[in-house]
Amino acid sequence: MTDPISTVLEPEQQRIAGDALCATVVDLIDLSLIGKQAHWNVIGPRFRTVHEALDELVDTARGFTDAAAERATAIGVSPDGRARTVAADSGADPFPEGWQQDGDVIRSIVSTLAAVVRRLRERIDASEKADPVTQDLLIDIAARLEQLHWMWQAQAA
Amino acid sequence: MTDPISTVLEPEQQRIAGDALCATVVDLIDLSLIGKQAHWNVIGPRFRTVHEALDELVDTARGFTDAAAERATAIGVSPDGRARTVAADSGADPFPEGWQQDGDVIRSIVSTLAAVVRRLRERIDASEKADPVTQDLLIDIAARLEQLHWMWQAQAA
Amino acid sequence: MTDPISTVLEPEQQRIAGDALCATVVDLIDLSLIGKQAHWNVIGPRFRTVHEALDELVDTARGFTDAAAERATAIGVSPDGRARTVAADSGADPFPEGWQQDGDVIRSIVSTLAAVVRRLRERIDASEKADPVTQDLLIDIAARLEQLHWMWQAQAA
Amino acid sequence: MTDPISTVLEPEQQRIAGDALCATVVDLIDLSLIGKQAHWNVIGPRFRTVHEALDELVDTARGFTDAAAERATAIGVSPDGRARTVAADSGADPFPEGWQQDGDVIRSIVSTLAAVVRRLRERIDASEKADPVTQDLLIDIAARLEQLHWMWQAQAA
């Protein structure tokens, strides 16, 4: 079965915007899984604030995952957010197994957020010509992730 | 670092209950990723009801994932819900890529729910002696997943 | 048409749990009808508190009716809550017609609750081996009905 | 004990309005029991929408049952909504036992709503002279049931 969902975009525009969105879906799902992993395994004096801040991160990642995936469908591109795909293609840093001290969790999240934001910035540039609607969504995601990046850095300062 | 979280359970009880919980965490995360994948890719005359029912399934899976993972921490066992672990260890059926007709989605969800419930039932038996608190949580999860199993079957009847 | 809804339970387990649930559905529907009948027909100095307490009883009975009926469907058993079935099979005490003094209403509700609870207790024992998920639901129902039983007794003391 | 609740209506007015209300109470309780019975037993591709629409029907029936019964009490007439009375006197169509295909459920509900509405229309005429307050309530009930009648027909078209 091919192309059950049509779009007003040109094929090349569709390809560029679709690639940007699908890669973002994968990064954001991994971010939400890492956020939960850290939420459960963090220990240390700052346990409570870090534990709660991680759920705020997870909520953000989940909300934008849905937005990016449904923007892909809106331009006729099928998104792929299955575990295997995420495990293979995510641009986020791997997160270690087992209990983690709060300071280590903070450093790890700061680093992962920086990696995800850097990839987003490239996609914002790439999608400008292809589809301003997609670019606008990627800008929204970057705005929020950069805000979280500041907050997690501020705790590490 | 070993055992930062202590428990009143005996080591053997802790091992049995911990194994049951960690495996449940993995199954439920995969269930939530499959639910979202289907939520985005379903097409067909029943699109809207299936699209919405899948989000109900995802919310259920996410809520119980957290409950199971935090029960594991409560008995001093570190849960592992990272993408790689889920991709490797999940007991759910694989979900195909690309757009999917609504009838196929329904059949796939019915089958995956049956697989997850069957594994849960075994863990309910195994955890009875080890930890009635853990067993009680697994019973709650089974009760809700079996209810969803009925609802998804009812649509296929 | 037979068995459109499958279950992981063995046939004998399904039969025992299904019987317990279906009989509970009938008792609870009758309890809700009796509660409303009393709600409308009570008179006397304690009219307001009894009138309101009866609606609390009706809400409880209705909520658990749904829970028990949907647990039956979850294990592939079709529940029967039609007027004729309730009139024929209910284990609740009959409630007299016409206006009723508040003291008489209280005595009647105490007696009906005792009858329903006693039958529930037997089903809790019966369902332990057959299906712990069903047993767990019946325990929840008993817990709440025994609480109401105390409250209605307390008014009669 | 006779007549603990007095009314400003003449005895004949009270009798006519009381009869209309008591018969309505019985029809509406049966409608709510049938609605729940169908809610649990419906199967088929339209399971979810029909399952939910039936709860909307049940809520409507329950709300108006209370309104009609408390209008009866307001004019000094004791309503009777016990299981036995409903089983004996209801004007609704009987609903078959066991699992039911969604199309059969829709046809059955359309037919039952038509029967209940037709009886209501007669009572609206009968109560005009006897008691405009009662008539006004019956008109409200008819308005909502006729709206539901359209919606259930529309699904069958």
Added chain:
Amino acid sequence: MTDPISTVLEPEQQRIAGDALCATVVDLIDLSLIGKQAHWNVIGPRFRTVHEALDELVDTARGFTDAAAERATAIGVSPDGRARTVAADSGADPFPEGWQQDGDVIRSIVSTLAAVVRRLRERIDASEKADPVTQDLLIDIAARLEQLHWMWQAQAA
């Protein structure tokens, strides 16, 4: 200044409907003042239920006062709800000064509600030809006050 608010009613229709509404405004304001007076001064074993039921009565009376007064303005008739007018023209029974036993309060409220309802019934008849919109509002008020009349009688039974 005369007639700043025009209406589509004929002068005679306006006069009849306006008289019915203005008299209702006065009765309902007095009912709300009596309700509050009783709310503060009631004593006795049923203090709490009577105290609270009186606020329910006051809320009802206040809401309908506004509805009746704004219906009068809608047909170009200026309503008069000043203390002096209420003291002079109310059809409600006078309420005694000082602390009152709960049983006395109940009897007094039952009697006042009966008086107000009887006057409302006459205005419903009178306004039928003059203005069905006004009649409809008076029917709504009567429906609710007759319900309260039953509830207060039920406590006295």
Added chain:
Amino acid sequence: MTDPISTVLEPEQQRIAGDALCATVVDLIDLSLIGKQAHWNVIGPRFRTVHEALDELVDTARGFTDAAAERATAIGVSPDGRARTVAADSGADPFPEGWQQDGDVIRSIVSTLAAVVRRLRERIDASEKADPVTQDLLIDIAARLEQLHWMWQAQAA
């Protein structure tokens, strides 16, 4: 395709009630469009209060449009609320283009409300025999529009 929705009304009753409802739908849609047009274009010292009052008018018109249209469907009559139909058949006064001073807006709304109410009054009389349920809805609409008519007149006084 003819008559997919049946009704308990006689054909003549259906025709009279249907005509009254369909014409009301058209008037109310135009009222909502005029309300929005004025909402955007009003200027002058009373801008804010008029701007907000117009949204209250629009909400009212939209709510009753839906009620009238769905009452038409409930008696088997298809309503027509398309732009062309509204432009051709509306009984409301035309509203001028461009920015409008607040005083002019008030006078225009008062005049349009009077026209719509006058037509409603005729339909209330016409539908009394045909269908009391329809009449009851038209009375509700008139009650609210006459209240708004007073409020808009009061500002002009």
Added chain:
Amino acid sequence: MTDPISTVLEPEQQRIAGDALCATVVDLIDLSLIGKQAHWNVIGPRFRTVHEALDELVDTARGFTDAAAERATAIGVSPDGRARTVAADSGADPFPEGWQQDGDVIRSIVSTLAAVVRRLRERIDASEKADPVTQDLLIDIAARLEQLHWMWQAQAA
């Protein structure tokens, strides 16, 4: 029947505080009746803002009426808020009958608020020694009425 409610205050303290509270109850009831009278009868360009501001005044007056009356009961003094008492003893300015221009309403409310506040200030002084709890309530009432006094003056400036 005498003194069913006892107090820890001395008889003289009780008399002074009780007089202050009972007179405040009467003033505030009259203020709420005047507020409603003006709410219905105001006309003119500022109709909407004045109409709404009057309801804010009425809510304030009603809330403090209850607070003052229940403070009287708390010190064993029976409050009197019946229509006849209010008509005879209120310290508020009389409000004219019939439709009133908005400017006239504003001037009238400013004047009435000033009169009520002036009387409150005297009672605040009088109750300081007698009962600081009563004084605290009167200060709260004065604070809010003086705020309203400013707002109504500001409209007249």
Added chain:
Amino acid sequence: MTDPISTVLEPEQQRIAGDALCATVVDLIDLSLIGKQAHWNVIGPRFRTVHEALDELVDTARGFTDAAAERATAIGVSPDGRARTVAADSGADPFPEGWQQDGDVIRSIVSTLAAVVRRLRERIDASEKADPVTQDLLIDIAARLEQLHWMWQAQAA
């Protein structure tokens, strides 16, 4: 009266952005009227989901109509959303009269959404230089309408 509302835009920028906004207002009003027309007239097995999805469409269209019209006023351009203007200038497909099968409704909405989105895309390009604020709003509207376009297509697949 000319130009009561000034703007910081150059006249040419104002003209381009104003034209884009005013045409969008007309398309969106028509979309909301078509959505309601379909909401009332749809019949068929998917009645409920389509009936509800149409209200979601109407809410979206109404919300963006207001946003676009108020953006026009913000740059000093008077919007025109009267029935006659909509009937003459809308870019949406005409919708047939009378009852409509659900499949036909879905095809019709898909086609109308495509037409409206295509026109929006042109205005997004046109407004980039003229006014980035206006462009941003048009991008938001397109993002949501393209999402709805996917959802309606998905049902037709």
Added chain:
Amino acid sequence: MTDPISTVLEPEQQRIAGDALCATVVDLIDLSLIGKQAHWNVIGPRFRTVHEALDELVDTARGFTDAAAERATAIGVSPDGRARTVAADSGADPFPEGWQQDGDVIRSIVSTLAAVVRRLRERIDASEKADPVTQDLLIDIAARLEQLHWMWQAQAA
């Protein structure tokens, strides 16, 4: 460790206000424990109203306990609300063990409230010079407890 929390009060002022607050904390905790004890053990015809009124008392006592304790901390005084301290220092009347008839509960609560209020009144006088902020809080507590004292007396009258 001494004095980690500083205050602007003089040492003597701090001592007087601190003593008043700490003693109030102890009385109010005991009041809340007595309220709960009675809530569980009351029986008799007025069970429901007394059972609920006791929770209102408990909520009040708990809220003011926190307010008084945090006022103590705000002036640098450590509050002591441990079970042993409450058992030793409370000024409330002891409450008997076991089931209690409703009339006995009412008399007991009236007596305990009177004792607590009397002690509060002394502290209000004592704290006037020492700290008007503390006095203001004690006045608030007395106002509410005296209101409850009236309500519980009213039930006993």
Added chain:
Amino acid sequence: MTDPISTVLEPEQQRIAGDALCATVVDLIDLSLIGKQAHWNVIGPRFRTVHEALDELVDTARGFTDAAAERATAIGVSPDGRARTVAADSGADPFPEGWQQDGDVIRSIVSTLAAVVRRLRERIDASEKADPVTQDLLIDIAARLEQLHWMWQAQAA
């Protein structure tokens, strides 16, 4: 007065379950008093998170106190939660007086939770045969307290 509340349990079952519940009530009240004591007296860099986490602990303890006490009443056993009983019989660790550093508070709460949980576990075993409904409640309490135990340990790690 003996046994005003009857139960369906055998006397021996009642004794075992009643003892388990009454001891739990005492432990939980002490836990809530200790939680509040710590809430007020904690100081140190982690003041805010510990201060808030203690209120979460207090809410939990209060909620389960009520549940356990009302389960005791439901089986005809009078609970005793008076200050003196709690001071004498609590199984929680004593909490020191005066200001406490946050680290000390955390260690103290961890230790007290461990003691309370250990006692709960014994009662879960003891009540299994005596009353599954009581056992189910104790399991719920243990599940939540063990979760809190993990969270407080995690902060100390």
Added chain:
Amino acid sequence: MTDPISTVLEPEQQRIAGDALCATVVDLIDLSLIGKQAHWNVIGPRFRTVHEALDELVDTARGFTDAAAERATAIGVSPDGRARTVAADSGADPFPEGWQQDGDVIRSIVSTLAAVVRRLRERIDASEKADPVTQDLLIDIAARLEQLHWMWQAQAA
């Protein structure tokens, strides 16, 4: 223009109370600006709790600013809260520019709160004779700021 708002206070009373309120307005605005400045610039391990606690401080300061300014207007005194006035007259400590470590922020806020509270205490004494209503407001502000002073000190202990 002079004195558009009149007051019942004597000129000297008005002057004293007005000065106290206007100076409080300036202090509180500065407190809210400092709170926001710190909210944005804080860094360090306690970032999150301090960041959030600062917003609680800002909300408090803003709420009381409004209360104090509107109390000034209520006694006919025009408040001045413009940037220049705040920069010139504030009694709060200056806050340094640039990023600030969390410990430094805490010390700075403790010191500023102490300064503001000390000035408030003087105004409470000064306003006692002049205007008890104003004094009551200043006491409320001091109560809350002293509570915050404790909480910020507790974090520094």
Added chain:
Amino acid sequence: MTDPISTVLEPEQQRIAGDALCATVVDLIDLSLIGKQAHWNVIGPRFRTVHEALDELVDTARGFTDAAAERATAIGVSPDGRARTVAADSGADPFPEGWQQDGDVIRSIVSTLAAVVRRLRERIDASEKADPVTQDLLIDIAARLEQLHWMWQAQAA
């Protein structure tokens, strides 16, 4: 201490975007202070609507101040919103001291909004190349302020 917060922007991009944001923070704080100053000091017939509209303006300004300041922090730039900075650098028009007639307030706000919007437009152009995320925020702020600019102009027309 330098640069505790890193960013993915180039230094020049960071400088341009940071300057635009910091200047916006200062303008918006001044706008909120002016809005409050006017909120308290406005008098005249339109007092209420202007008084309320000013709070809407203040809420808008406060919300965007936070957004702009936190966007600055997100790109590693420390914002400065202290009273002295605002008094020195704000681009808003000065607001006169003392009571102000409503017409003067409206003219003053229109002029200040125009000044702020003009500066924002320049920063939108400047930040396009430097940082699209910052530009997007500035566009959002301009959109809302231009909407308010229209509404305040409309009142002056």
